[in-house]
Amino acid sequence: MIPVDRGVGMSVTPIGCPAQNPIKEHACMSDVATPSRSRFSTLYSRKAQALPDAPRMAAAKGTPPRISFIYGFPDAASLPGQQVAEATARAMGHSADKALQYGGVLGVPVLIDELLAKLKADQKIEAEPENVIITSGASQAVELIMEALLDRGDIVLAEQPTWSGFNVGVNNMGGVVVPIAIDEQGTDVDLLEAELTRYRDAGTPAKFIYVIPNFQNPTGVTMTLARRKRIIELAEAFDTLIMEDDAYFDLRYEGDFLPTIYSMDPNQRTIYLGTFSKIMGAGMRLGWAVAPPELITKLSILKMEGGSGIFASYVAAEWVPKHLTGHIAELRTIYRQRRDIMLAALERHMPDGATWTRPDGGFFIWVTLPEGLNANELVTMSRERGVDFLPGSACYAGPGGENTLRLSFSFATDEQIPEGIEILGQIISDELREQGR
Ligand SMILES: Cc1ncc(COP(=O)(O)O)c(C=O)c1O
Numbered sequence: 294m295i296p297v298d299r300g301v302g303m304s305v306t307p308i309g310c311p312a313q314n315p316i317k318e319h320a321c322m323s324d325v326a327t328p329s330r331s332r333f334s335t336l337y338s339r340k341a342q343a344l345p346d347a348p349r350m351a352a353a354k355g356t357p358p359r360i361s362f363i364y365g366f367p368d369a370a371s372l373p374g375q376q377v378a379e380a381t382a383r384a385m386g387h388s389a390d391k392a393l394q395y396g397g398v399l400g401v402p403v404l405i406d407e408l409l410a411k412l413k414a415d416q417k418i419e420a421e422p423e424n425v426i427i428t429s430g431a432s433q434a435v436e437l438i439m440e441a442l443l444d445r446g447d448i449v450l451a452e453q454p455t456w457s458g459f460n461v462g463v464n465n466m467g468g469v470v471v472p473i474a475i476d477e478q479g480t481d482v483d484l485l486e487a488e489l490t491r492y493r494d495a496g497t498p499a500k501f502i503y504v505i506p507n508f509q510n511p512t513g514v515t516m517t518l519a520r521r522k523r524i525i526e527l528a529e530a531f532d533t534l535i536m537e538d539d540a541y542f543d544l545r546y547e548g549d550f551l552p553t554i555y556s557m558d559p560n561q562r563t564i565y566l567g568t569f570s571k572i573m574g575a576g577m578r579l580g581w582a583v584a585p586p587e588l589i590t591k592l593s594i595l596k597m598e599g600g601s602g603i604f605a606s607y608v609a610a611e612w613v614p615k616h617l618t619g620h621i622a623e624l625r626t627i628y629r630q631r632r633d634i635m636l637a638a639l640e641r642h643m644p645d646g647a648t649w650t651r652p653d654g655g656f657f658i659w660v661t662l663p664e665g666l667n668a669n670e671l672v673t674m675s676r677e678r679g680v681d682f683l684p685g686s687a688c689y690a691g692p693g694g695e696n697t698l699r700l701s702f703s704f705a706t707d708e709q710i711p712e713g714i715e716i717l718g719q720i721i722s723d724e725l726r727e728q729g730r
Pocket residue numbers: 365429430431432433456505510538540567568569570575579580
């Protein structure tokens with residue numbers, strides 16, 4: 294059970310500046326930020342001045358730990374280097390003049406055709422080229438959508454904990470994340486409805502609802518069909534949009550695929566996001582948004598870069614029809630085994646009182662430690678013993694999750710996982726003993 298630690302009427306911690314927001318419960322960062330002392334301080338925008346001096350997830354100094362559970366990186370050994378080299382040679386053979394040139398802002402048509410075929414076959418998404426924009430990873434799609442929808446102080450409802458990149462993105466845009474708790478069935482839709490109501494009644498309706506329905510980052514939870522349907526109803530009733538981030542859709546290791554929100558939404562209020570990062574290679578930097586054409590047009594105008602990853606797109610358009618399905622099947626076998634190894638190791642090495650999720654897919658297991666333990670305080674100890682993990686609090690827009698951690702099973706090898714979990718188990722047990730428990 295994931296702790297449901299915020300409820301209606303409880304204090305939320307908006308992370309942007311709710312300048313136009315009557316439900317102003319906290320001072321915003323820009324209000325409280327001390328002006329930068331850098332020699333460029335007079336030149337920085339107010340937004341940049343309000344930023345901290347270092348990224349929130351700055352890489353720790355020193356040699357990286359031997360065993361890493363921290364990032365959602367794909368398995369290094371299974372990256373399809375040779376296949377991509379061959380695909381590159383083929384792409385250069387027939388399309389070097391186009392692949393090495395600027396390209397259209399919406400993306401390379403041959404890749405869009407491949408993507409639409411894949412989305413239809415697997416995600417059951419019926420879309421036309423005018424519904425799609427190729428972006429530099431799903432991250433850029435998220436950024437563009439925020440740019441298109443958010444003014445300073447605007448409200449966004451999002452599962453908390455969530456992908457830390459999302460919280461950072463809203464913060465950068467000056468938006469306000471209102472946390473919606475997530476339990477083992479996904480987003481708490483009753484709380485979502487209550488918050489939608491609360492903000493609408495206050496005259497600041499939510500601009501969109503952000504969800505990761507499959508194998509959520511960071512909890513690993515998959516949203517039930519009933520809740521997906523309820524979110525569609527709520528978006529219509531409250532005249533808002535849904536951002537469905539499905540970065541892990543293909544990486545299901547057990548259970549049946551559930552329909553995407555996009556494919557069930559008769560009101561076309563869903564923006565569907567995906568990426569080749571986890572199923573081909575994150576270095577390709579290819580992601581996409583599928584949305585109503587009018588929104589895609591807005592995104593394309595905001596997208597100063599022009600076409601993203603033109604070279605990579607020609608390579609992917611060669612690789613995808615030949616290899617994608619087989620590669621996904623291989624990845625499922627590799628990651629299923631890693632998940633099972635990690636779950637078995639947790640069973641063996643975690644002290645009483647610790648609990649964790651059992652994801653049907655994706656990259657992450659979410660561990661909840663006994664109350665009173667603070668995962669942030671275990672990070673350094675763990676690093677010194679060669680193991681990295683992500684403290685759960687990094688996945689909250691405001692305070693929360695101090696006794697949680699996210700463990701990624703995608704990157705460490707089969708051999709490293711039991712060793713790393715044993716070390717973590719010892720550190721947590723020692724901490725409990727020190728507290729006299
Ligand atoms: C839920 C989620 N969305 C989006 C992304 C970004 O992916 P990309 O590499 O396509 O930018 C990630 C990456 O970890 C993620 O976990």
